[in-house]
Amino acid sequence: MDAPNQPSTKTQKGEQTRALILNTALEMFRERGYENTTMRAIAEQARVAIGNAYYYFASKEYLIQAFYDRIHEEHLAVCLPALEKERSLKGRLLVTLRLKISTLEPYHQFAGVLFKTAADPRSPLNPFSPDSDPVRRASIDLFDHIIERSKVRVPKDLRVELPYLLWLYHMGIILFWIHDASLEHRRTYRLIDITVDLVVKLISLASNPLARPLRKTALRLVAELREEGS
Amino acid sequence: MDAPNQPSTKTQKGEQTRALILNTALEMFRERGYENTTMRAIAEQARVAIGNAYYYFASKEYLIQAFYDRIHEEHLAVCLPALEKERSLKGRLLVTLRLKISTLEPYHQFAGVLFKTAADPRSPLNPFSPDSDPVRRASIDLFDHIIERSKVRVPKDLRVELPYLLWLYHMGIILFWIHDASLEHRRTYRLIDITVDLVVKLISLASNPLARPLRKTALRLVAELREEGS
DNA sequence: GTCTATAACCGGATAGAC
DNA sequence: GTCTATCCGGTTATAGAC
Numbered sequence: 001m002d003a004p005n006q007p008s009t010k011t012q013k014g015e016q017t018r019a020l021i022l023n024t025a026l027e028m029f030r031e032r033g034y035e036n037t038t039m040r041a042i043a044e045q046a047r048v049a050i051g052n053a054y055y056y057f058a059s060k061e062y063l064i065q066a067f068y069d070r071i072h073e074e075h076l077a078v079c080l081p082a083l084e085k086e087r088s089l090k091g092r093l094l095v096t097l098r099l100k101i102s103t104l105e106p107y108h109q110f111a112g113v114l115f116k117t118a119a120d121p122r123s124p125l126n127p128f129s130p131d132s133d134p135v136r137r138a139s140i141d142l143f144d145h146i147i148e149r150s151k152v153r154v155p156k157d158l159r160v161e162l163p164y165l166l167w168l169y170h171m172g173i174i175l176f177w178i179h180d181a182s183l184e185h186r187r188t189y190r191l192i193d194i195t196v197d198l199v200v201k202l203i204s205l206a207s208n209p210l211a212r213p214l215r216k217t218a219l220r221l222v223a224e225l226r227e228e229g230s
Numbered sequence: 231m232d233a234p235n236q237p238s239t240k241t242q243k244g245e246q247t248r249a250l251i252l253n254t255a256l257e258m259f260r261e262r263g264y265e266n267t268t269m270r271a272i273a274e275q276a277r278v279a280i281g282n283a284y285y286y287f288a289s290k291e292y293l294i295q296a297f298y299d300r301i302h303e304e305h306l307a308v309c310l311p312a313l314e315k316e317r318s319l320k321g322r323l324l325v326t327l328r329l330k331i332s333t334l335e336p337y338h339q340f341a342g343v344l345f346k347t348a349a350d351p352r353s354p355l356n357p358f359s360p361d362s363d364p365v366r367r368a369s370i371d372l373f374d375h376i377i378e379r380s381k382v383r384v385p386k387d388l389r390v391e392l393p394y395l396l397w398l399y400h401m402g403i404i405l406f407w408i409h410d411a412s413l414e415h416r417r418t419y420r421l422i423d424i425t426v427d428l429v430v431k432l433i434s435l436a437s438n439p440l441a442r443p444l445r446k447t448a449l450r451l452v453a454e455l456r457e458e459g460s
Numbered sequence: 461g462t463c464t465a466t467a468a469c470c471g472g473a474t475a476g477a478c
Numbered sequence: 479g480t481c482t483a484t485c486c487g488g489t490t491a492t493a494g495a496c
Contacts, residue, residue, distance in 0.1 A: 014462065038487055049464045051490090060488065112350045120346035121409045128409070176455070179351045179358065187454070194451060221424060224417070225406070244479070268471055279481045281474085286479095290472065 018056045021046050025063045026070070030106055034064075034113040061117055064125055067107075068135045075103045076142065089150040090200045096146060097170060097192045101177055101185065108185070111178045127171065140167045154207050157219055162203070165222065169199060248286045251276050255293045256300070260336055264294075264343040291347055291355055297337075298357075298365045305333045306372065319380040320430045326376060327400060327422045331407055331415065338415070341408045357401065370397045384437050387449055392433070395452065399429060 024046040043050040124131035144163040254276040273280040354361035373393040
């Protein structure tokens with residue numbers, strides 16, 4: 001079952017061409033920014049016809065969707081090995097978030113566009129949209145893995161929602177990073193240090209049996225907000 | 231000192247033309263949405279040349295900036311009288327937020343675009359950008375007024391940051407509303423009810439002398455995040 | 461199923477005359 | 479302040495080749 005934006009690159013060659021176009025585009029985005037890179041220029045640089053670019057990517061925005069996938073893969077590649085050495089939840093979260101930011105680093109100036117389109121509820125690039133389902137799931141799964149293989153014990157009800165909540169939190173960090181103009185994004189790293197500490201403490205507090213009623217209420221609210229429609 | 235996007239409409243006639251274009255645009259946005267309304271169509275409907283529209287609004291997006299101003303004015307007009315009858319902080323926040331949503335109501339389907347552009351750090355429409363300074367200040371001032379004329383007592387350090395924090399909170403509510411597809415946006419109103427209650431309780435907790443150290447830490451974090459640059 | 465080449469459409473934005 | 483003409487780039491359409 002292919003997503004509508006992934007026009008079934010069935011053949012070997014098709015796969016290659018698709019990758020070629022995407023790589024070319026991402027490189028150009030990094031170097032000159034998104035707006036300054038025209039579809040014509042991407043096609044020319046990749047030495048394909050412009051129609052071909054549109055054959056693989058329904059629109060310029062879909063190149064961004066593909067970028068999400070790419071980033072997630074790269075992040076996993078560095079993150080999973082690093083996680084092997086960390087068993088505390090705090091350490092695991094720190095590693096994950098820091099590596100996420102460093103993976104995104106080369107694209108900082110281009111990242112504004114990401115969230116720009118991502119914030120439109122009708123855009124397929126909205127991380128909550130159906131089109132983003134696969135990446136989002138994969139990303140949430142990572143947080144599930146982080147909890148699962150850590151030493152923490154959390155109550156079942158919280159355990160279920162926690163990966164999603166941590167994913168939301170991580171989106172917040174990225175949003176901050178996008179706006180962060182400090183040198184080497186030190187403020188983002190500082191924010192990570194501070195908030196990871198808070199988050200872990202909060203989880204521990206919420207796991208206390210005494211906090212059960214409050215936790216139930218809070219989780220009901222969360223569940224309600226996640227619902228779609230009516 | 232005029233903002234760069236407000237090309238000094240000094241003359242009577244200029245003021246009129248500007249208003250005409252803006253009104254026409256907003257009406258068309260409401261009826262057919264932002265993307266489906268072309269600058270050409272706006273100009274035609276308003277019976278001005280397209281170049282003239284660009285004389286008053288540097289880009290199509292700047293019409294949105296003007297929309298912010300307009301909404302804020304309308305909100306104030308209904309909100310201030312209603313606030314006269316409410317002295318409790320909780321009641322005042324409820325009134326303010328509910329009226330904000332109802333003021334925005336006619337523009338719900340067009341609102342996606344707002345946050346779309348608003349999320350781009352380089353966009354002048356970003357509510358944190360210098361161009362948005364006047365509206366943002368005015369909006370934060372409203373929250374200052376809400377606290378000031380209410381019965382609550384909050385410690386000085388918190389008092390200073392509170393208007394900004396409440397403004398942020400209100401932005402979060404709007405973001406939720408934009409994504410809210412429920413009938414008559416009931417979920418947003420429910421969210422307001424629940425969270426206003428939480429917020430007020432939290433303020434009261436944070437005002438407790440025992441909470442002083444924690445409050446100091448939290449406020450330092452907030453202050454740090456607000457800083458610009460380096 | 462992939463891919464090319466080319467022309468055309470559409471709408472945001474700009475230039476320069478008046 | 480206002481207009482017309484033009485540019486530019488995303489996107490589509492066409493028609494055909496491997």
